[in-house]
Amino acid sequence: MSFITLSKENYFYNLEQIYSRVGSLDQIAVVLKDNSYGHGLIEIARLAREFGISRAVVRSTDEAEKISRFFKYILILSPNKVVENRNFYYGVNRLEDLERYSRNINIELKVDTGMHRLGISPNELHRAIHLIKVRKLRLSGIFTHFREADEISSTLFVQRKIFRELVDEVVSHFPNINIHSNNSAGLFRSGEKIRDEMVRIGIASYGYLPDIPSFKFPKLRPVLSLWGEKIGELKYPKPYFRVGYGGVSEVGEDRKVSIYDIGYSDGFRRLPDSAIREKRFRTPEGNYLVGRVSMDSIALNSDREKIEIFNSVTPLAKILGTIEYEILVGLSEKIERRII
Ligand SMILES: *Cc1c(COP(=O)(O)O)cnc(C)c1O
Numbered sequence: 001m002s003f004i005t006l007s008k009e010n011y012f013y014n015l016e017q018i019y020s021r022v023g024s025l026d027q028i029a030v031v032l033k034d035n036s037y038g039h040g041l042i043e044i045a046r047l048a049r050e051f052g053i054s055r056a057v058v059r060s061t062d063e064a065e066k067i068s069r070f071f072k073y074i075l076i077l078s079p080n081k082v083v084e085n086r087n088f089y090y091g092v093n094r095l096e097d098l099e100r101y102s103r104n105i106n107i108e109l110k111v112d113t114g115m116h117r118l119g120i121s122p123n124e125l126h127r128a129i130h131l132i133k134v135r136k137l138r139l140s141g142i143f144t145h146f147r148e149a150d151e152i153s154s155t156l157f158v159q160r161k162i163f164r165e166l167v168d169e170v171v172s173h174f175p176n177i178n179i180h181s182n183n184s185a186g187l188f189r190s191g192e193k194i195r196d197e198m199v200r201i202g203i204a205s206y207g208y209l210p211d212i213p214s215f216k217f218p219k220l221r222p223v224l225s226l227w228g229e230k231i232g233e234l235k236y237p238k239p240y241f242r243v244g245y246g247g248v249s250e251v252g253e254d255r256k257v258s259i260y261d262i263g264y265s266d267g268f269r270r271l272p273d274s275a276i277r278e279k280r281f282r283t284p285e286g287n288y289l290v291g292r293v294s295m296d297s298i299a300l301n302s303d304r305e306k307i308e309i310f311n312s313v314t315p316l317a318k319i320l321g322t323i324e325y326e327i328l329v330g331l332s333e334k335i336e337r338r339i340i
Contacts, residue, residue, distance in 0.1 A: 002228045002262045003336045006043055010221035014205050015051050017218050021187050023195035029055035029075060029180070031202030032067065038267070038328040039206060039224050040337035045070045047339065048205075057200050064088055075108060075141075075200075089140055089178075093118040098131050107132075108141030108178065109170070113162040114155060115147040125166060129173055141178035142170050143200075150185035150210040185210060188217050208314070208324045224328065225311040226268070226335075228260030233303065243299050244291025248273045251290060254301040262309060263296040267330040275319050282315070284308050 018028060030053050031037075036044035045056065045067040055073040058064050061081045064074045068087060075089045082090065082100055089106040092098060101107050109128060112119030120128050132139050144163045148155045163181050171177065179197050184204035187194060203209070207222035234241065234257040241251040251257055262268045270293045271281055279288040283300065287307065290299040300307060310316060313327040320327070 005225045005338050005340045007223050011223045014220045025052050027198050029057050029200050031057040033059035034329050038331035043337045103136050106140040111144050111166050113144045113159040115145050139174050143180045146186050222312040226309045228262040228307050228309050230258045230305050231261045232259040249277050256303040257290050257299050259297050259299050263294050265295045266332045284311050
């Protein structure tokens with residue numbers, strides 16, 4: 001069966017790099033939403049905890065419940081239900097959400113400083129503060145999300161300034177709340193160590209940062225590798241044999257072609273025919289795809305029993321015109337995760 005390996009050494013290496021950019025371990029919240037970006041929710045939670053991380057960020061309350069034993073603080077970005085747990089912190093994305101909470105539930109206010117996706121807009125802030133006060137809600141934090149931390153643009157600095165103003169306003173009513181704004185790119189772009197805020201780190205912990213030379217980002221180490229196992233081979237292949245649906249490529253001089261148990265149902269996406277003909281996708285050992293990706297299998301010019309299909313998704317993301325996040329998060333939960 002196909003499987004995924006997670007390198008503990010690489011994960012800890014990335015966490016060290018993150019740690020070096022903040023003042024204390026307690027400031028780091030690892031983002032474990034969506035099955036830890038496809039890496040495995042429980043597996044990564046356990047490793048983060050072992051490193052000494054005590055804070056996590058997830059998407060749903062269901063995810064938070066699965067990892068509640070590992071962390072003292074779990075921020076839920078889009079709660080699907082409210083349960084009483086003193087380690088849970090519920091993100092409030094709009095004024096109406098305030099109605100859902102009672103006095104003994106921790107809430108954190110998300111403010112929209114320019115992403116224009118979710119969050120209380122600056123002109124609703126007074127109303128939010130008023131509602132929180134009259135309903136005696138337990139406001140524990142305020143946060144925002146940056147639109148272009150991973151692109152060369154000045155929007156980041158504009159958003160930071162707006163956020164500062166909103167934070168000052170809220171803190172004047174609720175001192176000692178948790179303040180946070182930076183994701184991976186924001187953390188590594190800020191010139192100096194961040195000492196006074198929590199940071200929410202997803203992609204960098206998994207080993208990726210945008211490849212923009214002027215940012216001078218450190219080199220991180222991808223944590224996840226995808227492996228396939230041989231389930232068949234091409235018998236007596238002739239150079240003109242065409243392989244798979246549409247017969248988009250010929251066997252050519254490669255007489256060893258095997259079929260492996262990974263397909264697009266596992267999240268290994270279909271590549272354009274041109275990329276297959278031009279052999280643009282290569283495994284770490286240099287093998288390439290012969291024919292299209294099928295639902296449950298691929299063919300590679302190899303006869304190995306187990307084959308490492310990738311140990312970084314950056315080349316795949318380039319071929320598919322997407323970002324590493326999308327490839328990683330699409331990896332099926334049914335694939336076994338092994339920590340190595
Ligand atoms: C996903 C997410 C993050 C993590 O972003 P990365 O770029 O992966 O570090 C941080 N904050 C919020 C609100 C998010 O939704």
